[in-house]
Amino acid sequence: TGGDRMSNQNPVFIPGPTNMPDRLRLKMLAQTMDHRAPDFAGVFRPMLEDTKKVFGTAEGEVIAFPGSGTGGWEAAVANTLSPGDKVLVARYGLFSHKWIDLCQRFGLDMQVIDVPWGEGAPAARFEEILSADTGHEIKVVLVTHNETATGVLSDVGAVRRAMDAARHPAMMFVDCVSSLASVPFHFDAWGVDVAVSGSQKGFMLPAGMAITCVSKKAMAATEHARLPRCYFDFRDMLASNAKGGFPYTPPLQLIYGMREALDMLFEEGLEAVYARHVRLAEGVRRAVSAWGMELVAASPDLYSPTVSAVRVPEGFDSNALTEHAYIAYGVSFGVGLGQLDGKAFRIGHLGMLTDVMVLSGLATVEMAMADLGYPVRLGSGVAAAQEHYRSSRGAGALRD
Numbered sequence: 001t002g003g004d005r006m007s008n009q010n011p012v013f014i015p016g017p018t019n020m021p022d023r024l025r026l027k028m029l030a031q032t033m034d035h036r037a038p039d040f041a042g043v044f045r046p047m048l049e050d051t052k053k054v055f056g057t058a059e060g061e062v063i064a065f066p067g068s069g070t071g072g073w074e075a076a077v078a079n080t081l082s083p084g085d086k087v088l089v090a091r092y093g094l095f096s097h098k099w100i101d102l103c104q105r106f107g108l109d110m111q112v113i114d115v116p117w118g119e120g121a122p123a124a125r126f127e128e129i130l131s132a133d134t135g136h137e138i139k140v141v142l143v144t145h146n147e148t149a150t151g152v153l154s155d156v157g158a159v160r161r162a163m164d165a166a167r168h169p170a171m172m173f174v175d176c177v178s179s180l181a182s183v184p185f186h187f188d189a190w191g192v193d194v195a196v197s198g199s200q201k202g203f204m205l206p207a208g209m210a211i212t213c214v215s216k217k218a219m220a221a222t223e224h225a226r227l228p229r230c231y232f233d234f235r236d237m238l239a240s241n242a243k244g245g246f247p248y249t250p251p252l253q254l255i256y257g258m259r260e261a262l263d264m265l266f267e268e269g270l271e272a273v274y275a276r277h278v279r280l281a282e283g284v285r286r287a288v289s290a291w292g293m294e295l296v297a298a299s300p301d302l303y304s305p306t307v308s309a310v311r312v313p314e315g316f317d318s319n320a321l322t323e324h325a326y327i328a329y330g331v332s333f334g335v336g337l338g339q340l341d342g343k344a345f346r347i348g349h350l351g352m353l354t355d356v357m358v359l360s361g362l363a364t365v366e367m368a369m370a371d372l373g374y375p376v377r378l379g380s381g382v383a384a385a386q387e388h389y390r391s392s393r394g395a396g397a398l399r400d
């Protein structure tokens with residue numbers, strides 16, 4: 001049937017892990033090499049240096065280590081904070097919620113602002129709270145740049161301006177797991193202290209590496225932070241990295257894959273990569289609108305270039321839709337998470353994707369919806385996206 005994934009050649013439309021370019025897969029077939037041999041440092045050090053370009057930093061240090069985004073969250077707090085330290089954060093989706101949960105398990109004192117899902121980081125509220133914190137008890141502000149559960153991209157620059165307006169010395173940690181390498185990131189200009197990402201989204205690799213960037217201020221905080229840490233200790237990592245090595249056995253194939261991913265991103269050009277994501281996302285949104293459906297994201301300024309969360313009409317179950325798309329057609333979409341369970345599905349549009357690939361995803365959603373009796377006309381969303389892709393060709397097209 002159409003659901004046989006044949007040789008697994010259908011793209012995935014989950015918002016990570018993303019489709020892997022063959023070029024990266026081949027690179028990761030590399031035979032075992034000695035990570036203590038001099039060639040390793042010759043790949044590893046330049047890889048870290050080049051990753052700084054993606055973070056937008058000259059000041060920060062990139063630290064990449066075995067783990068995933070969650071390991072990056074843990075490393076960020078365990079390295080810089082002490083039990084009972086006060087943390088300011090807003091919850092606006094499942095991933096911001098999970099970072100809060102991790103901090104609570106570490107015994108941090110969380111001041112959580114609950115924001116309706118579909119909105120983003122509330123810079124004005126942060127400014128009020130930070131201004132009132134005259135004793136500077138708040139040690140860090142956490143921001144989830146791209147909330148993958150809702151398809152909302154927050155304005156990190158606005159949070160920085162709020163912190164500056166409040167003249168507050170807290171650090172700022174940013175989760176850029178589903179934005180880095182797909183959406184511009186300005187570590188230095190935004191004054192970020194720890195940025196947390198992973199290998200499996202914009203870098204188009206398998207999961208397995210946490211990719212973080214750490215400021216001098218955050219590194220200074222590691223000296224007096226009292227939360228327990230060992231495997232994730234940034235000081236051990238930086239000391240070994242400086243000599244071109246690792247404090248333990250590195251995931252060699254992922255590091256070679258990362259080198260190749262950076263080459264691919266730079267060959268396309270980071271600006272072109274970002275423009276391609278904006279363009280692909282707009283085509284998806286036009287399809288959603290042609291279906292007469294609503295995004296979870298509350299307003300256009302919040303629309304994510306990497307993932308769209310789409311509310312299904314009243315009386316329909318989004319889980320039935322994603323399950324049917326997979327079983328009948330062999331194509332995966334993101335399920336609704338947390339309070340959106342059953343109410344929304346997600347179309348991931350990040351990483352290695354072309355116009356044609358996205359159109360195939362939209363066509364699949366239409367077939368699955370038609371099978372389940374949704375009030376959509378086959379081809380309506382596809383046509384809306386086709387119009388957009390045809391008329392905006394050249395503006396960030398993968399190839400001209």
Ligand code: PLP
Nearest residue numbers: 068069070095146148177178198
């Ligand atoms: N943060 C965001 C925004 C995410 O989308 C994810 C995963 O999808 C995570 C954190 C958790 O990362 P991981 O699953 O790599 O541990």
